Amino acid sequence: MKIGVIGAGNVGGTLGRLWAARGHQVLFGSRDPGQERMQELARGAGAQAGTVAEAASFGEVVVLATPWHGTQEAIAAAGSGLNGKVLIDATNPLLPNLAGLAVGTTTSAAEEVAGWAPRARVVKAFNTIGAGYFANPTFDGQAASLFICGDETAAKEVVAGLGAALGFDVVDAGPLKNARLTEQLAMLWIDMTYLRQAGPIAFRLLRRPH
Amino acid sequence: MKIGVIGAGNVGGTLGRLWAARGHQVLFGSRDPGQERMQELARGAGAQAGTVAEAASFGEVVVLATPWHGTQEAIAAAGSGLNGKVLIDATNPLLPNLAGLAVGTTTSAAEEVAGWAPRARVVKAFNTIGAGYFANPTFDGQAASLFICGDETAAKEVVAGLGAALGFDVVDAGPLKNARLTEQLAMLWIDMTYLRQAGPIAFRLLRRPH
Numbered sequence: 548m549k550i551g552v553i554g555a556g557n558v559g560g561t562l563g564r565l566w567a568a569r570g571h572q573v574l575f576g577s578r579d580p581g582q583e584r585m586q587e588l589a590r591g592a593g594a595q596a597g598t599v600a601e602a603a604s605f606g607e608v609v610v611l612a613t614p615w616h617g618t619q620e621a622i623a624a625a626g627s628g629l630n631g632k633v634l635i636d637a638t639n640p641l642l643p644n645l646a647g648l649a650v651g652t653t654t655s656a657a658e659e660v661a662g663w664a665p666r667a668r669v670v671k672a673f674n675t676i677g678a679g680y681f682a683n684p685t686f687d688g689q690a691a692s693l694f695i696c697g698d699e700t701a702a703k704e705v706v707a708g709l710g711a712a713l714g715f716d717v718v719d720a721g722p723l724k725n726a727r728l729t730e731q732l733a734m735l736w737i738d739m740t741y742l743r744q745a746g747p748i749a750f751r752l753l754r755r756p757h
Numbered sequence: 758m759k760i761g762v763i764g765a766g767n768v769g770g771t772l773g774r775l776w777a778a779r780g781h782q783v784l785f786g787s788r789d790p791g792q793e794r795m796q797e798l799a800r801g802a803g804a805q806a807g808t809v810a811e812a813a814s815f816g817e818v819v820v821l822a823t824p825w826h827g828t829q830e831a832i833a834a835a836g837s838g839l840n841g842k843v844l845i846d847a848t849n850p851l852l853p854n855l856a857g858l859a860v861g862t863t864t865s866a867a868e869e870v871a872g873w874a875p876r877a878r879v880v881k882a883f884n885t886i887g888a889g890y891f892a893n894p895t896f897d898g899q900a901a902s903l904f905i906c907g908d909e910t911a912a913k914e915v916v917a918g919l920g921a922a923l924g925f926d927v928v929d930a931g932p933l934k935n936a937r938l939t940e941q942l943a944m945l946w947i948d949m950t951y952l953r954q955a956g957p958i959a960f961r962l963l964r965r966p967h
Contacts, residue, residue: 548919561888569922608915609877611870618866622873633912634877635919636870636936637884639943653863656828660821660846663832667819667844674847678771686963689899694945702843705818709758709845712779719955721948726846728948731941733849735904738931738938745929747965753896755957 551576551606551628553599553621555588558637559612564592576602578624603628610635657696657726670697670706671726675733676749677740681713684749690716691749694732696725718752761786761816761838763809763831765798768847769822774802786812788834813838820845867906867936880907880916881936885943886959887950891923894959900926901959904942906935928962 548571552563555575567573573594577585580596589596595605603609603625609632613621618638622629657671672695676684684691693715697703707717720729732750739745758781762773765785777783783804787795790806799806805815813819813835819842823831828848832839867881882905886894894901903925907913917927930939942960949955 548915550919558883558888558891561891562883565892565923566919608919610883612883615866618870619873622870625874627876629874629877632877633915634870634874634879635883635916636867636879636881638866638870639884639940639947656825656848657846660828660832660844660848663829664835664839664844666837667839667842669844669846671846673768673772673820673822673845674849678768681768681771682775686965689961689963691963705758705843706845709760709776709818713775719953720945721953725945725948728941728945730849731938732945735930735935735938735942737849738935743929743931745962745964746967749963751899751961751963752955753899753901753959753961754955755896755959757956 548572549605549607550574551602551604551609553602553609553611553625554613554617555585556612556614559610560588562610562612562637563588563594567592567594574602574605576600576625599624600626600628603632606632608633608635610637612637615639655724655726655730657723657730661723668697668699668702669723670695670702671723671729672696672706672710675729675736677736680747680749684713684715686747686749686751689751690714692716692718692752694718694720694729694750696720696723696729698723716751758782759815759817760784761812761814761819763812763819763821763835764823764827765795766822766824769820770798772820772822772847773798773804777802777804784812784815786810786835809834810836810838813842816842818843818845820847822847825849865934865936865940867933867940871933878907878909878912879933880905880909880912881933881939882906882916882920885939885946887946890957890959894923894925896957896959896961899961900924902926902928902962904928904930904939904960906930906933906939908933926961
């Protein structure tokens with residue numbers, strides 16, 4: 548398959564290299580295809596380097612792996628080469644300092660709850676999997692993860708204990724603000740379960756030794 | 758531990774029952790504690806039934822498991838009983854017909870990309886795990902899931918093939934709009950990895966036979 552990669556940083560560079568190694572034809576597109584780094588990347592991968600427009604035209608599949616702030620401009624540079632193409636969007640619209648997403652997120656149920664109950668020690672939990680699995684959250688030998696968000700360690704430890712007692716794999720998912728993230732994970736569970744009939748599912752955080 | 762449960766539906770009812778069976782003292786709070794269903798739930802669980810305010814006062818830990826539209830009112834009814842308590846927020850702010858979340862979500866990078874490249878066949882993928890794992894997305898024998906969102910089946914199948922070739926467990930995560938969900942999952946990965954030093958991590962969709 549011919550694959551164009553727009554944004555040859557970490558994500559695009561890795562995908563292009565791996566797919567080239569598996570026999571696909573890869574063209575890395577960048578604003579400055581003549582730069583040494585691009586030439587080395589392409590040479591090392593057994594791929595080509597070109598402009599963004601060339602990558603778009605070249606690929607049957609085009610990967611978009613740009614920093615968010617450069618994404619709109621890259622698409623403009625790709626132009627009509629994208630027409631009809633499978634365009635893999637691998638971007639994430641990050642705010643500076645990984646403070647969150649630049650689009651689509653303003654609050655969460657948990658933050659609203661904390662606003663309404665300002666003297667309670669709010670911990671977000673038990674929202675990312677259906678209650679039907681609380682009694683036995685194990686799937687094919689793997690415990691589902693219980694994602695816990697909160698701003699107070701002692702309160703989170705209490706909830707962690709309650710979740711572990713049910714057989715969950717407890718995951719500290721950060722401050723209460725991160726309920727913005729786990730509530731969307733819940734929405735994914737709900738969407739797949741009820742709208743897409745994905746069957747009995749759950750999410751687990753996989754880990755690997757450092 | 759004394760646990761108050763506000764909202765004795767599916768989620769709250771299940772948690773209360775399970776924790777009561779493990780020796781905790783549970784009080785289910787509802788707007789109408791006299792109703793037959795509440796009495797049966799409490800009796801069957803070896804728990805008590807009471808008002809929302811009683812559940813809040815009773816619990817060292819209080820679980821909030823209300824439908825979103827009743828959440829603010831339930832907290833008001835709980836009143837000062839919540840002060841200083843560990844409050845487990847298990848709510849999800851669902852829109853009617855599971856159309857999404859009522860707070861915090863308006864768009865996604867993928868939808869912006871599709872707006873900027875209206876004639877491309879956009880598929881969201883490769884955004885929920887670091888590129889460092891693309892070459893070997895296996896964690897302790899388990900393949901990380903590749904969550905794919907898009908509006909066109911044929912385009913998604915192409916991307917699924919490219920992901921499977923790298924060793925990913927491919928998951929159809931629904932239409933492109935669901936990138937709102939997987940981009941937040943990506944943010945959780947980023948947050949845990951870079952801000953919380955969770956170590957090498959990935960998400961996997963667990964499944965169980967029907």
